[in-house]
Amino acid sequence: MSNIDDKVLAENKLILLYIIDKVNIQISNLQITKIILENKFMNYFMLQQLLNELCSQNYLSCKIADNKAFYDITPSGKQALGYFTGHIPAGIKSFIDNNITNIRNNIRNETFISADYFSENENDYVVSCQVREDNFSLINLKVTVGTKNDARRICENWKKNSQTIYSEIIESLLKDRT
Numbered sequence: 001m002s003n004i005d006d007k008v009l010a011e012n013k014l015i016l017l018y019i020i021d022k023v024n025i026q027i028s029n030l031q032i033t034k035i036i037l038e039n040k041f042m043n044y045f046m047l048q049q050l051l052n053e054l055c056s057q058n059y060l061s062c063k064i065a066d067n068k069a070f071y072d073i074t075p076s077g078k079q080a081l082g083y084f085t086g087h088i089p090a091g092i093k094s095f096i097d098n099n100i101t102n103i104r105n106n107i108r109n110e111t112f113i114s115a116d117y118f119s120e121n122e123n124d125y126v127v128s129c130q131v132r133e134d135n136f137s138l139i140n141l142k143v144t145v146g147t148k149n150d151a152r153r154i155c156e157n158w159k160k161n162s163q164t165i166y167s168e169i170i171e172s173l174l175k176d177r178t
Contacts, residue, residue, distance in 0.1 A: 012042050013050050014088045015096075017059060017073060017081045022100045023107060026063070026070040031107050041092065115158040117151035120144065125151035129158040131166055139166050 019035060020027055029051070036047050051071065054060040059077035063070050073081070085093075096103075117127040124144050131138045145151050158165060 009050070010084075011087060011089065012046060013054060013059075014081065014084055015041055015092060016047070016050055016054060017077050018085065018088055018093065019096055019103075020060065020071055021073045021078060021081055022096060023104050025104065025107060026072050027107055029069040029071070032071065035103060039095070113159060113162045115155035115162075117148075117155055119148070127151045127154045129154070129162070131162050139169070141169075 016032070016036075019032065032051070033044065033047060036042055037044060042050075051060065051062075054077065055062045055071075057076075058074055059080055061072045061074050063072070112132045113130075114132075115127065115129045117125050120126050123146055125146070125148055127143045127145060129139070129141045129143075143154065145154065
């Protein structure tokens with residue numbers, strides 16, 4: 001491998017550490033992939049290789065939840081980043097710094113609002129909708145519907161309108177009914 005290849009690999013590792021550190025919340029593999037690919041920082045295969053290497057080098061920790069990988073920077077990763085932050089290209093670092101609030105908000109919205117469904121039998125689909133704030137569940141709703149189409153529509157509506165639906169449910173539950 002040439003010095004140029006080594007330099008690119010090192011820069012890409014630092015970019016990953018920098019983003020994960022700046023986000024300052026657990027980030028899923030899908031979320032970090034989306035950020036990296038949308039901004040053309042590196043290709044998908046390089047990203048996955050580097051995430052694995054950073055985990056095996058103990059610069060990132062990887063936790064599996066709901067069959068998804070979530071990454072956090074470790075103290076060793078923070079230390080390495082502190083030593084080598086200057087090796088991240090200035091334009092990329094500036095871009096990340098200027099967009100980190102939007103990135104973090106998007107991740108929080110994706111992470112804390114979830115909706116999924118599964119087939120219980122051929123006529124019943126169980127839809128699970130949830131809103132979490134930090135590690136606390138505000139609402140965890142499970143409903144059984146008769147068609148896959150209904151299950152999909154509920155999931156779509158929940159993801160788009162969960163705050164409104166949550167408020168309506170709470171309001172309805174608190175209403176006096178005599």
